[in-house]
Amino acid sequence: xxxxxxxxxxxxxxxxxxxxxxxxxxxxxxxxxxxxxxxxxxxxxxxxxxxxxxxxxxxxxxxxxxxxxxxxxxxxxxxxxxxxxxxxxxxxxxxxxxxxxxxxxxxxxxxxxxxxxxxxxxxxxxxxxxxxxxxxxxxxxxxxxxxxxxxxxxxxxxxxxxxxxxxxxxxxxxxxxxxxxxxxxxxxxxxxxxxxxxxxxxxxxxxxxxxxxxxxxxxxxxxxxxxxxxxxxxxxxxxxxxxxxxxxxxxxxxxxxxxxxxxxxxxxxxxxxxxxxxxxxxxxxxxxxxxxxxxxxxxxxxxxxxxxxxxxxxxxxxxxxxxxxxxxxxxxxxxxxxxxxxxxxxxxxxxxxxxxxxxxxxxxxxxxxxxxxxxxxxxxxxxxxxxxxxxxxxxxxxxxxxxxxxxxxxxxxxxxxxxxxxxxxxxxxxxxxxxxxxxxxxxxxxxxxxxxxxxxxxxxxxxxxxxxxxxxxxxxxxxxxxxxx
Amino acid sequence: xxxxxxxxxxxxxxxxxxxxxxxxxxxxxxxxxxxxxxxxxxxxxxxxxxxxxxxxxxxxxxxxxxxxxxxxxxxxxxxxxxxxxxxxxxxxxxxxxxxxxxxxxxxxxxxxxxxxxxxxxxxxxxxxxxxxxxxxxxxxxxxxxxxxxxxxxxxxxxxxxxxxxxxxxxxxxxxxxxxxxxxxxxxxxxxxxxxxxxxxxxxxxxxxxxxxxxxxxxxxxxxxxxxxxxxxxxxxxxxxxxxxxxxxxxxxxxxxxxxxxxxxxxxxxxxxxxxxxxxxxxxxxxxxxxxxxx
Numbered sequence: 001x002x003x004x005x006x007x008x009x010x011x012x013x014x015x016x017x018x019x020x021x022x023x024x025x026x027x028x029x030x031x032x033x034x035x036x037x038x039x040x041x042x043x044x045x046x047x048x049x050x051x052x053x054x055x056x057x058x059x060x061x062x063x064x065x066x067x068x069x070x071x072x073x074x075x076x077x078x079x080x081x082x083x084x085x086x087x088x089x090x091x092x093x094x095x096x097x098x099x100x101x102x103x104x105x106x107x108x109x110x111x112x113x114x115x116x117x118x119x120x121x122x123x124x125x126x127x128x129x130x131x132x133x134x135x136x137x138x139x140x141x142x143x144x145x146x147x148x149x150x151x152x153x154x155x156x157x158x159x160x161x162x163x164x165x166x167x168x169x170x171x172x173x174x175x176x177x178x179x180x181x182x183x184x185x186x187x188x189x190x191x192x193x194x195x196x197x198x199x200x201x202x203x204x205x206x207x208x209x210x211x212x213x214x215x216x217x218x219x220x221x222x223x224x225x226x227x228x229x230x231x232x233x234x235x236x237x238x239x240x241x242x243x244x245x246x247x248x249x250x251x252x253x254x255x256x257x258x259x260x261x262x263x264x265x266x267x268x269x270x271x272x273x274x275x276x277x278x279x280x281x282x283x284x285x286x287x288x289x290x291x292x293x294x295x296x297x298x299x300x301x302x303x304x305x306x307x308x309x310x311x312x313x314x315x316x317x318x319x320x321x322x323x324x325x326x327x328x329x330x331x332x333x334x335x336x337x338x339x340x341x342x343x344x345x346x347x348x349x350x351x352x353x354x355x356x357x358x359x360x361x362x363x364x365x366x367x368x369x370x371x372x373x374x375x376x377x378x379x380x381x382x383x384x385x386x387x388x389x390x391x392x393x394x395x396x397x398x399x400x401x402x403x404x405x406x407x408x409x410x411x412x413x414x415x416x417x418x419x420x421x422x423x424x425x426x427x428x429x430x431x432x433x434x435x436x437x438x439x440x441x442x443x444x445x446x447x448x449x450x451x452x453x454x455x456x457x458x459x460x461x462x463x464x465x466x467x468x469x470x471x472x473x474x475x476x477x478x479x480x481x482x483x484x485x
Numbered sequence: 486x487x488x489x490x491x492x493x494x495x496x497x498x499x500x501x502x503x504x505x506x507x508x509x510x511x512x513x514x515x516x517x518x519x520x521x522x523x524x525x526x527x528x529x530x531x532x533x534x535x536x537x538x539x540x541x542x543x544x545x546x547x548x549x550x551x552x553x554x555x556x557x558x559x560x561x562x563x564x565x566x567x568x569x570x571x572x573x574x575x576x577x578x579x580x581x582x583x584x585x586x587x588x589x590x591x592x593x594x595x596x597x598x599x600x601x602x603x604x605x606x607x608x609x610x611x612x613x614x615x616x617x618x619x620x621x622x623x624x625x626x627x628x629x630x631x632x633x634x635x636x637x638x639x640x641x642x643x644x645x646x647x648x649x650x651x652x653x654x655x656x657x658x659x660x661x662x663x664x665x666x667x668x669x670x671x672x673x674x675x676x677x678x679x680x681x682x683x684x685x686x687x688x689x690x691x692x693x694x695x696x697x698x699x700x701x702x703x704x705x706x707x708x709x710x711x712x713x714x715x716x717x718x719x720x721x722x723x724x725x726x727x728x729x730x731x732x733x734x735x736x737x738x739x740x741x742x743x744x745x746x747x748x749x750x751x752x753x754x755x756x757x758x759x760x761x762x763x764x765x766x767x768x769x770x771x772x773x774x775x776x777x778x779x
Contacts, residue, residue: 100741100742103529103530104529106530107529107530128529128744129530129531130530230629290632293614293632293636294615294632295615296614296635297613297615297617297632297633297635298614298615435743437742438738438742438743441721441722441738441742444724445722445724445726445727448637448724448725448726452637452725452726454637454726478528481526481534482531482534
């Protein structure tokens with residue numbers, strides 16, 4: 001096809017029938033038109049092209065590719081049977097930091113038709129007026145919200161409207177290194193169930209290299225409060241609240257606390273939160289702040305064999321359902337287990353506490369093709385399609401119904417546990433508030449101060465409480481002014 | 486004659502036009518827009534609402550504003566001083582006649598060619614508390630190094646120390662200045678019996694004072710805009726304990742994470758005024774010690 005223009009021109013000159021370049025161009029256009037109409041069978045409708053912004057690369061991105069390919073093929077097939085139907089064609093564009101770039105694209109008046117986002121940005125986006133309310137389209141399509149696990153469905157709902165549809169959910173659990181359990185004389189099939197047990201196990205799993213006065217080096221276990229920091233080097237930790245520290249804002253939930261009470265009240269200084277962060281600080285006290293810092297700074301990147309858990313430097317971590325994939329990739333021989341994160345012994349009702357966030361699909365405000373974008377959403381939310389996507393991303397599905405086949409082929413041996421956690425009444429997610437980014441940064445700083453023993457949890461959390469209550473009040477004033485109240 | 490003048494003026498303007506358009510579109514317009522938005526509640530997505538000086542009033546009461554301003558002033562002062570001493574020392578050394586001078590000059594200039602992001606990642610490894618080259622070297626000397634970027638007492642200093650890395654640019658400018666100092670002045674000084682340091686402080690430094698002034702002003706401006714190193718090495722929260730929360734980092738968080746563009750615009754204008762005042766002060770001060778005797 002590439003040399004057809006040249007061929008056509010040569011042909012024109014040879015026959016002498018076409019004397020002007022304009023005529024040659026006309027012939028070429030007709031010829032190309034014929035060719036293309038042949039390949040698209042007898043359907044005369046131009047495809048409806050929509051752009052989808054995706055945040056994942058790697059195997060998660062590939063799973064989405066497969067779903068998009070299926071959808072596009074289904075559309076082409078539909079167009080073949082119905083000559084008047086213009087097929088929808090979804091094009092995936094992978095975007096880094098999608099949560100920021102999407103906003104700028106929307107503000108600039110040039111958003112994609114459809115986008116993938118994280119559930120915890122829904123509130124801020126909705127407050128900013130950046131999303132299309134999916135409610136009317138969902139009810140028109142007969143969408144059954146009760147087919148979803150309630151907790152995940154709620155992630156897309158805010159201020160009485162549905163702004164996003166969850167597609168790939170996640171939850172977190174305590175992962176254990178069974179080999180290190182055995183080495184410490186612990187039963188690898190018995191992970192800790194209470195926080196108290198976690199602390200005891202952690203102490204037993206702590207290993208040091210101690211330099212004796214004669215220069216000789218010796219391995220010792222447990223906490224060594226009497227050995228000065230200069231004479232001991234931590235080589236293995238049982239559990240570190242700061243590793244990887246992705247949910248450090250949420251320790252309070254594991255002790256029954258909460259970060260907000262309704263849309264108007266910040267509860268950072270809740271006594272149960274303070275209790276939780278006193279527990280976090282106990283690890284800095286037991287191990288020594290300098291020791292912990294030096295030990296942690298020796299960890300490699302998360303996605304590498306030098307990851308603290310994968311390399312056996314930390315025996316137990318709080319991690320998500322996705323960790324299975326990283327284990328397969330970077331530490332294939334690792335003998336690992338997963339269990340619900342422990343609860344305080346005095347509060348057995350807090351068993352099965354986990355964070356439950358999800359990837360969601362949103363239609364940006366001023367999306368050029370909202371109806372076509374919604375067709376894709378409708379397609380993805382079918383059970384078989386969601387199962388294909390979630391299996392490809394090695395997670396569980398956000399639906400209540402799961403096919404036997406899904407369980408049978410899922411590579412993660414603990415997938416049922418993660419789903420059970422996601423369905424738990426103690427599953428929590430990032431509070432739906434427009435000031436979450438600010439709140440999260442404040443909490444991050446407070447955790448820093450607490451772990452470094454610079455401030456007590458009471459002082460640090462009360463400070464967060466005051467600042468964030470002021471920020472929330474400010475945000476509500478702004479929203480009220482925008483709504484003309 | 487008249488028509489030639491006007492033709493020249495027109496042509497001149499035409500040649501300037503690309504720059505003029507760029508200046509208007511990318512500099513003057515954003516500056517004015519930011520000034521207007523700084524008086525508004527503006528979330529980017531919805532039309533701005535005029536709120537007068539509220540943002541500036543809030544800013545004065547915002548502890549993070551003051552904390553980030555302090556961090557930035559600390560960084561700017563440290564990096565200007567350290568950068569100047571390092572680059573001037575290097576320039577003086579490389580202005581002597583030694584074998585392989587070209588190679589040395591290239592070697593010392595090379596690091597400043599490295600993109601800041603790459604440099605920051607490199608330093609991240611060097612500052613690694615457990616296995617970084619700095620602490621490993623200190624260990625051989627019998628010193629237990631700090632956890633650098635993980636320690637609130639050291640993190641800011643660690644980022645200041647990185648200023649040494651970018652000294653190459655200023656060094657080249659100093660070198661050019663040094664080579665411009667007339668040899669006759671040195672000859673006269675030697676005849677008068679001046680030693681190396683006497684010549685340095687009474688001939689060299691006064692003669693290159695305009696170059697020093699130029700470099701200092703540029704470094705102050707760059708210092709107050711510090712962002713990349715901290716963003717890459719310690720994250721946008723300015724960890725640990727906000728010791729590396731620089732002004733522009735704070736502005737970035739407020740503007741691009743919290744979508745409070747009006748507030749962020751007010752912050753940008755305050756920064757602009759701070760830099761303006763400092764540059765003005767440097768210019769005023771320079772009148773006392775900068776010599777332009779050509």
